Amino acid sequence: MADSLCRLCHLPPKTTSQTVEERGKWGSKKEFILSVAGAIIGLGNVWRFPYLCYKNGGGAFFIPYILFLVTCGIPLFVLEIALGQYTSQGGIMCWRKVCPLFEGIGYASQMIIFYGNISYIVILAWAFLYFFSSFSGQLPWATCNNTWNTDSCVVLNNYNITANWTFPVNSSSSVMEFWQRRVLRISDGIEAIGNIQWDLSLCLLLAWVICYFCVWKGVRSTGKATYITATFPFVMLIVLFIRGMTLPGALHGIKYYLYPNPARLADPQVWMDAGTQIFYSYAICLGCLTTLGSYNKYNNNCYKDSFYLCLLNSGTSFISGFAIFSVLGYMSQKQGVDIHSVAESGPGLVFIVYPQAVTLLPWPQVWSMCFFLMIILLGVDGQFAGLESIMTSLTDIYPSQIRKGYRREFFLLLICAICYVFGLLLVTEAGAYILQIFDHYVCSGPTLLLMAIFQSVIIGWIYGAERFSDNIADMIGYKPLSLIKYCWMYSTPLICSGTLVFLILRHSPLRFNNSYVYPWWAYWIGWFLAMSSLMLIPVTVVYKLAKEKGTFWQRVKSSSRPADDLPVMAKEMANICVPLRVSDLDRPEQQ
Template sequence: MDPEVEERGHWGSKVEFLLAVAGNVVGLGNVWRFPYLCYKNGGGVFLVPYLVFVVTCGVPLFLLETVIGQYTQEGSVTCWRKLCPLAEGIGYGGLLILLYSCMTYIIILAWALFYLVFSFSSELPWASCNNYWNTDECVDFSTANETIRWTNRTNLTSAATEFWERRVLAISGGIEELGGIRWEVLLCLITMWVICYFCIWKGVKSTGKVVYFTATFPYVMLIILLIRGLSLPGAFEGVVFYLLPDPSRLTDSQVWMEAGAQIFFSYSVGVGNLAVLGSYNTYNNNCYRDCLWLCLLNSATSIIAGFAVFSVLGFMAHEQGVSVEEVAESGPGLAFIAYPQAVAMMPLPQLWSICFFVMLILLGLDTHFVVMEVVMTSIIDMFPRVMRRAGRRERFLLLFCLICFISQLIMITEGGMYVFQLFDYYACNGVCILFLCMFEALALGWVFGAERLYSIIKDMTGVRLNSYFKICWLYLTPLISMGSFICSLIEYQPLTFNRWYVYPSWSYVLGWVLALSSILLVPGWAFYKLCAGTGTLGQRLQCLCQPVLDNSSTQTQRTELQTVGAEVLKPFMTK
């Protein structure tokens, strides 16, 4: 190897890998999405479809991706060149989804930082209607009279809602009215980008150290908020609403679809994150045991977060004299309206507001900078001789951050929330990830071979897997992924904002272009490679389905293949 080219490196310790993966998979969705889905879809009964998707898709795919990363020691694109070159489009599709995520996810952190700054005020600005942005329809829940007035009229808005829509977003009437940039949110966004840059600028050397704090401290905050929430009046009613079983919901296909979507999203499968994080492990790391514990941690965190969230929502409903159903929210509505409104009604509201938004920022921060690390690693592994030279990673990372920052300025304008939702709804979630997971399972289970995967795991970890995983990789996972993908298309509902704003037709077209941009990379790449090869169609297909790293290779041979990388792949890809 050229002496100027730096080594790829490994995690400093096993703990760094575990914390990095935990930080990646345990994020905002565990706090603001799972509890609401559980309440909305039958309470405790929702755990039935949730666990079905965990054992048939979540855990098998989680293990599958970690294994291929640890085995190939490559990024999310180049690992496919060694396993199944025909399916390399899966890596490109996942990488594109991560690029879209880098443009949207950090916006949420900027909003959370905005709230955190205002949490240090002598009076929380979303607790009263005495501010310049409030309207005559504003309701102050700090007095009983206003609570009564709220229950008698439906055209009123809470102080928390007006702070979110009129102060933070200054939201316009639609996506056609972008307006000006919110300069305070812009400053928060710059701050978050600077933090993310210095978290990963040295690769796993810096990322592995930062996660010791960012992946553990949110649990401290979550436990504090859980204890506080359960001690509030009305908390029990909130917990009952959260878990009250409704067996009739099991016959609703929408419940099963939302359970599946939650698993694919929260387990971070299909986009290459786990493959990249696993690629920094040593070859003989017991990734099988790691994956089982990390999957358990992810699901347990979601359930515990539900108690923390709904105990507080129960308190808010108790104080307002309404049902929990009327105050329950999901996504940004929970994080920036419902929960802030609830803490404003508690004693020492500033303290609990600070705890909540610190937790939110750290949960989102480690997820975001791990995604950035995955993107960086995948691109650098595609051009190792160019990118692994001294100082080039830092400069390329700076360029990458600037490009993402400039491209998302439109999302912090007065109409930016509409653009943000368009990207989040179409480009980063849903059918895109389901499609990639389906073909990932098919490519590795059938083309690369489930038996070969078993041999690899036995060689790396010394563990012989239960045959159940083979059944999942060959049948259950691809079939359930395909079924979920088809149902998502059939049950598709056009995006709306706040249930009243309907996007113009051109924005739906743009949304589907964003969705298809990652989906079409899979068949598009396969078609390109088949056309670019030589020989008969059968010969080209056989060549592109043949792995470069065979299970009979020794560990020394694998190391040599990684050292000469491009030289090995070039003659193979041009056969």
């Protein structure tokens, strides 16, 4: 009766309220929106999407991109945000509540995030080094008068190059030498680890300190940090966009970026690139979105928020293409080379092409600082979102052990320290080789595709797409589109399975810069890293079945059953008052 009176007077039960206060909620809806925007809008929007669009048919690339967005990206995005909000649990406990048999999906996703935290933060260390170097009187990569330069160094701005601009005959550019001989100090192979570079290790430490203090108070600090880390990159992107569009030759670059070539749609690789870009840039299947959604109020319209955030993500990718290719068009015209000679993706764009481009602009130090500050903030957002996901998962499993006193801060410090120590391998002379191993095997398309298949099948068929639609309706007042439900059941698992099969059939051994072949043991390390996360799913299934009693089918059914208190727990954990219906007053208390 006490709980009913609490619902009648719009007060939550006392014990539940205390639990919710310990876990915390977003201070406002803005904090949730900015946190998710920071988690999903990252380097992939800047260094991957524009190049893929240019390479795969310009404007025609939007056809497969939008198809994958509608059938896979948005449905999975809605699924994860809504799942976190409904259960008020992080990336592991949410699966224990809806389908205990596949709790291993949560463990696998957190393991992938852990590996990602170790590896991707080294990009922030590189960006910090470039950012600090931008304060010099002359950009160090714009000259050949440095201690790391060789006799074959050339300043490309002084040449009218007709070949590949990064490698003139018997020469190497000053930008390339700064990247390889000053920043990476790259060795001959992964077997030659070499020494830890003290400057990069300090930049890496700085990145971890920033991430720690963004997360150390949970959503109270994470939400406030995003007011800067999630908004400032948009300001920088708009500044770079305006500056790029006013440069001579900008329209030449935009033409290459958007001019449609429908013939490219006949190439299956174009469709694969569109699918992998959706998974790469939307942060789905990693548990981050579930964690961020779990701090929402129960009746927040997560369905509408998801559409707005997806639109923001894809719109940012589209606009960043103008900012990037307008500068590349100017660079192409200034140096007298074709656009394909300067268009590049990934780290090559951020640390080779764009640094070269800013040397052609007036006040190059200012534009270099703006660009790398944007890169740093884009990376920091995604990094501390992953860190928050790990901490939320741990505190949800062991709330009484971690949430007391300063234990959360201590555990967070311990995780950051462990990741930093492992990350020192990536700032050695073989760090670039090791990073590619992590990127290719751990956070790659096949791994995320398998996670997407598992998630959509579990929600669509085991838990029930109709039941989950009813859960969303219970939160926001109406059901999602039937298209979303059918995507969970059919489109998403089928399309992801087809994409996975294609990637397996097209598999080829990993190479560094298309030339260096890794030793056999490096490939085994890569497969070990990939399987160490995915194997947690079948291992957990076996453990759950072994723990149950009865026949095999009875064990499967009992371990697949959602938690009995899921709806009640979800509403109470969300710290809202469920209005008491008039008819309830005439019935005896049921609980």
